Amino acid sequence: MSEATALASSLTGCHTCNQVVRLDKDHHHQGLLCPRCGSPLHPRKHHSILLTWILVSLAFVFYIPANLLPMTRVVSLGQVQEDTIMSGVIYFIQSGSWYIALVIFIASVFVPVLKLLLLMFLLISVQRKSCWRPRDRTRLYRITELVGRWSMVDIYVVTILIALVNLGALADIDAGPAAVNFAAVVVITMLAAKSFDPRLIWDNAALPEDSAMKT
Amino acid sequence: MIICHDCDLLQTKPDLQHQGKALCHRCGAVLFRSVPDSAQRVVALSLAGLILFAVANIYPFLAFDVGSQSTQTTLFTGVRELYAQGLWALAGLVFFTCIAAPLIQLVLMMHIFLPVMLGRTSYAVKPAFRLLLQLREWNMIEVFMIGILVALVKLTKMAIIIPGVAMWSFMALIFILTGAMTSIDGRIVWDRVDSEK
Ligand SMILES: [Zn+2]
Numbered sequence: 081m082s083e084a085t086a087l088a089s090s091l092t093g094c095h096t097c098n099q100v101v102r103l104d105k106d107h108h109h110q111g112l113l114c115p116r117c118g119s120p121l122h123p124r125k126h127h128s129i130l131l132t133w134i135l136v137s138l139a140f141v142f143y144i145p146a147n148l149l150p151m152t153r154v155v156s157l158g159q160v161q162e163d164t165i166m167s168g169v170i171y172f173i174q175s176g177s178w179y180i181a182l183v184i185f186i187a188s189v190f191v192p193v194l195k196l197l198l199l200m201f202l203l204i205s206v207q208r209k210s211c212w213r214p215r216d217r218t219r220l221y222r223i224t225e226l227v228g229r230w231s232m233v234d235i236y237v238v239t240i241l242i243a244l245v246n247l248g249a250l251a252d253i254d255a256g257p258a259a260v261n262f263a264a265v266v267v268i269t270m271l272a273a274k275s276f277d278p279r280l281i282w283d284n285a286a287l288p289e290d291s292a293m294k295t
Numbered sequence: 296m297i298i299c300h301d302c303d304l305l306q307t308k309p310d311l312q313h314q315g316k317a318l319c320h321r322c323g324a325v326l327f328r329s330v331p332d333s334a335q336r337v338v339a340l341s342l343a344g345l346i347l348f349a350v351a352n353i354y355p356f357l358a359f360d361v362g363s364q365s366t367q368t369t370l371f372t373g374v375r376e377l378y379a380q381g382l383w384a385l386a387g388l389v390f391f392t393c394i395a396a397p398l399i400q401l402v403l404m405m406h407i408f409l410p411v412m413l414g415r416t417s418y419a420v421k422p423a424f425r426l427l428l429q430l431r432e433w434n435m436i437e438v439f440m441i442g443i444l445v446a447l448v449k450l451t452k453m454a455i456i457i458p459g460v461a462m463w464s465f466m467a468l469i470f471i472l473t474g475a476m477t478s479i480d481g482r483i484v485w486d487r488v489d490s491e492k
Pocket of ligand 1: 324
């Protein structure tokens, strides 16, 4: 349960081919390539914490206009109707499709915030050198990796509506400014999850647990 | 020996003979998958996937009836419409996540595993395998499918919508592509690379 990490024994694993590679003691571990498959080796992801913080903050900046600005603009019989994500959710509740409302609310509003809050929690716990339940924190990290993609749902809905409605010529539908902001949130949060290094969780956790078990 | 990607634990490589996943005994991450006849499975599934992909892109995705008017749309129509509205970044993202990424994955799997099946070494297998792993999270066709369902509910009050043959192919492609990616046993590729030296 509490063995030291590979880095402590000057070893690292290739993420592409699983080769175990010995590291030079005095080397800075930058620009290393796997001797078997040529993939870049990252004994720890470079500037992981700083980069993840920057991307998380940037995602919050895009998240606000993504939710406040209109996602679609429909022109039908001279009338213009603008819909934000929340007004779309309310439309589905009022028309009785509450399960669709729930899907959009969870995917577009809840998931991005959940993902960003989880990443912030993990960042803070690593910076405070916490050794609290590393296995569960690694699970939380895997959740952040898995859920982000589902926020693309609303982008796809807009794409399909545009394709169908404009062809049918019964109305004109345009993607609003929220769509681009929303896409930015999804891509930036995915990059944020990628730049976080879960092995940092275990760097702090492994040793104190070891001494706790001996006593 | 093998090192866990998630917690950096050095551990002895489990010798899996049968089908299964080797898990890290500290954090539970999947270390690798053991799949019997991995190359044959991946080749068969990605061949099926390529056929489904072609059908999904050539045939109409949805037919749309409003009164006397009837129109058909293909998978690519939405991307073209976004581009026509000047939203090239959005068009690019939808194109990449729903068309390009799954296609490149299918082609790479054929490129890597067909030679392995025939006992040969494929050209540029190392960067090809790395790219295949990196594309995994950018292929979002299952999310696109949910998007279609939501759009259909939104439009049923305005028009009659008939799912086309492309939509069923696309749905099948989700399962075939997932099946192919989880049938990959990387060890057969790297054993081959090692034996070349
Ligand atoms: Zn592990």
